[in-house]
Amino acid sequence: MFYGLRDETGAVVAVGEKQISPEWQPMEKDSEEVRQFLQRQNSSSQDLDIQFIRVLDDLIELLIEKQTIQFTEIPEPAQQKLLKRRWYRQQLRGNDDTTHLIDPEKGLL
Numbered sequence: 001m002f003y004g005l006r007d008e009t010g011a012v013v014a015v016g017e018k019q020i021s022p023e024w025q026p027m028e029k030d031s032e033e034v035r036q037f038l039q040r041q042n043s044s045s046q047d048l049d050i051q052f053i054r055v056l057d058d059l060i061e062l063l064i065e066k067q068t069i070q071f072t073e074i075p076e077p078a079q080q081k082l083l084k085r086r087w088y089r090q091q092l093r094g095n096d097d098t099t100h101l102i103d104p105e106k107g108l109l
Helices: 032-065 076-096
Strands: 002-006 012-016 025-027
Touching: 002 032, 012 032, 032 076
Parallel strands: none
Antiparallel strands: 002 012, 002 025
16 A cells, blocks of 8 residues: 655645655555556656766766876776767767867867
8 A cells, every 4th residue: 555645636746655644645556646656756767867877977078088087097897888978979969069169170279
């Protein structure tokens, strides 16, 4: 048995194993509402994970660029993954990349 909290429209906004307050209503574990809520939460969690991975990618690239760490100091399996992600992101950017303010081929001067 789960307990669910609904918003003013009746949509399930939280699910738990314990009734935290009288507003939390009993719900069957295998109900469609519980399944949909958990599916939405999983999707949101995956989106946050993907965004966080992008932040870590950018942070690692910045640390390497500033020579705070050397690429060769990173373990070999991680190097391979970073190279694959770097290649993939470059393919996605293509010629429409607006993140580089200076054309790497032309340089600053």
